[in-house]
Amino acid sequence: MLSVPCPWCGPRDETEFKYGGQAHVAYPSDPAALSDAEWASYLFLRDNPKGWFAERWFHSAGCRRWFDVVRHTVTYEFAPGVTP
């Protein structure tokens, strides 16, 4: 059970959150201008690093805010004080 550091509520049990996948994947400003491959890349392709990873969480059973954290995919450690 991860203890997820919500920037609004403090550390809370993982069960209060929804995972939002990789952070900083912006919705394309003009999807129609993208090729099918580029659009598929936005839809389906995400990084899968072994190590630190910027990712999104949603405090769905708490303050209902989305936020970003940096978490280590091996140790599951949340980088302290990082506001990505």
Added chain:
Amino acid sequence: MSQAFRRAAGGRIDRSRTLNFHFDGRAFEAHPGDTLSSALLAHGVRVVARGPYTGRPRGTYGIGAEEPNAFVQVDSGPGEPMVRATTLEVYDGLVARSLAGRGELSDEPDHSRYDKTWAHCDVLVVGAGPAGLAAAHAAAVTGARVILADERPEPGGELLAGRAHLDGRPAMDWVRDVHARLTGLPEVRVLTRTTVTGFYDGNFLVAVQRRTDHLGADAPAHVARQRLWHIRAARVVLATGAHERPILFPDNDRPGIMLAAAAAGYAWRYGVLPGRRAVVAGAHDGALWAAVDLFDAGVELAAVLDVRRLPEGQVHRALRDRGVAVSAGHGVVGTDADADGVLEAAWVAPVDGSPRRVPCDLVATSGGWNPAVHLYSQAGGRPLWSADHAAFVPGDPVPAVSCVGAAAGTFGLADALAEGAEAGWQAGAGTHGGGGEEPLPPATDSVADAGAPAACWLTSDLRPDTVFVDLQRDATLHDVRRAVGAGMTSSEHVKRYTTAGTAADQGRTTGVTTVGVLAGLLGLPVGAVGTTTYRPPYTPISFGLLAGRDRGRLLDPERRTPMHERHEAADAVFENVGQWKRPWYYPRPGEDLDRAVERECRAAREGVAMMDVSTLGKISLSGPDVGEFLDRIYTNRFSTLKVGQCRYGVMCLADGMVFDDGVTARIAPDRWHLTTTTGNAAAVLDWLEEWLQTEWPSLRVSATSVTDQWAAVAVVGPGSREVLRRLAPSLDVSAPAFPFLSVRDATVAGIPARVFRISFTGELSYEINVPAWHGLALWDALLAQGITPYGTETMHVLRAEKGFIVAGQDTDGTVTPHDAGLGWAVSTAKHFIGSRSLARADTARADRKRLVGLLPADPSVVLAEGAQLVVDADAPTPVPMLGHVTSSYRSAALGRSFALALVAGGLTLRGETLYAVDAGRAQPVVVTEPVFYDPEGARRDG
């Protein structure tokens, strides 16, 4: 039966009281403080189990959680299969019996209460032996919030045997003092009879507290039997001790063969002689000290064997003082049994020498100590082989976790106390900032080791099929050799192939020994083979405890509409829709589902009927940019909607597949009322908030769930306008004044209401929304009009007759709006979420699965939902599958069965015959348009 093996005095038992219990049908006595094992040994009962496959008699082997043999079935109280006799505290009236392998689950319900609790602490100390007590005390002195958990009935750990001294006094005096000090501190909680069973991410640990099992019939009714603790700890100190491991030899499973420290423990902790004449065989000093303890308890030492050859050390002198010589370089190479299969002699031999027979009733064997690295390992640590310890010990440190005492391979009492105190102090100071002075660990007599432990796994491999590497699984050296012969080199593979280490004891006594044996067979260093993975739970947890009170009606929250009690009073049959209880149908006396639904459908199509639709997801949207936002969310345009109008909308995920649908109304220029399907309400709100927060924060929109704030009733049928006219006299219900897809605020039956003119049935209908607390009054007012209530089954028939889909039933995440026949609701003039995906060539493919209707050739056949559709039912496998049935009902209006389906090619197959295959039967069906009833839409306006 007399307690012939009970010593005259000593042990942590209350001899002033006698408890009566039954084992295998015979009556016995025990004292408070006894376990079933100690009480049976006191009576000289040696056989407590049988090998599950060999049927060989087995006796108590250990003294705690490591026990591999003595699992019993408890029949008294709530009953429990497979309880360790070594930790089962005897209570008055206990009834237990021996097992051969598995226990039996009772088929009676367990009426015990189990509960759960959550706790946070600065420092969790696991294990209340000397190192754990020192750690907890040192941490507590800093002012930190401390939880100390120990699986035994009282703190003390190995000191419970009572022979050690600290500060010149019996060590248990120190234990008592520290315990009293800890329990007196407001921020310290001491949990006894509490096993920490799992170490999960983020220093989240789970513990099982046994609260009443030891009390039998005296258990207070208000106390839950067991409690599951979820503990989040800033720091964790693991003082989990070590497990003694045996040395293997042929016929090493006979009752009377025990671990050496366990044997000594029975003598001193329980005042029970585990035998009268012992052969002690070991590979480390601890085995020899156990021999001293056994001798001092009155056990005759027939032989003391050490596989090592050492110069005389302190322990040798202690034995010599007692007239006992150590046979260096010797081991046990076999045993003999009496007619009952119980040990009567050991065969003793020097290395590679010829054996001699030594009559005895106890073989006390000890190959060393395995630090209990289970929790450390679960925390992400990797145990490493230490040649100095001849054991796997904790390797690299895990952040915020320290291992102390025997769990860290620190076996000397003085060192363990110092290590515990230091770790506790650091943990407390690290989380709490410190305060007070670090307490000094108590002084202890120093004991010099005679020599390092030897890594000795077995002393004879003759007759390998009688050398048991796992007593509970009856797995033998022969099995391990077979595994190696089959090419296995990994301890994980050998474990699964031989089952050694997979039983309820998880190989705590012999798991490392098996690794050592395997390493020998492979010619590899032990560390190169490595242990198997330690996984939670450390000891078994009952499902009853995991369920706690989340069972029966409390399993999941139950959501009820404000009208629920009326549905119950009408004898509605309910169905679960998510957490909602929804009326499925309202049978009248003598009616089954089909007949009730037929009557309800007729009322809706021919008169007037009503449905409680309060469960529909409702989201209030406000702000000046809602229209723009909805244009991006929905496939069709909403910004053009005028106040007082509503519109059906479809939303897609970014991949272009249908996500949800519903009707959204504009209540005011900047206030909107959006509805979702019942099951998707939470997901849609999450979806809206995600886009508002993460991509379009500049849009001035706020979204709030109002599902529970509104009760809603759909009033359906040609008679619905007349009903509304009567109940809302001030509302102009004429078709021109209140047209289809509009919304009006009105007073209905004296209640402030919001009335939507929408239809999910094709009939003239109104959905009357009122504040939830008026829901029951509205329902009653409508009932008083003589309106027929209908349930979800009728709703499904009516909507399917019209070809209206239910998102999630007729769609499955691979269906575009066009596939579902909703292309009319997809705007090509604007961008929306999913629009780019719908521009792909793939979503325009002609052979995509599309929504169609099906008419079974036999009109009495209701197809199974999910049935696969094929062209040729007799085609050889694999049969190409064109699609599947998504909705299937019997229609009163059509006088026959019908279905909706997703079929590759869709309506290009109109008029063709396919086969719906279910459970091996193929039903011919004809493909039709998906709208079966009133395709012109003439009935909508009444």
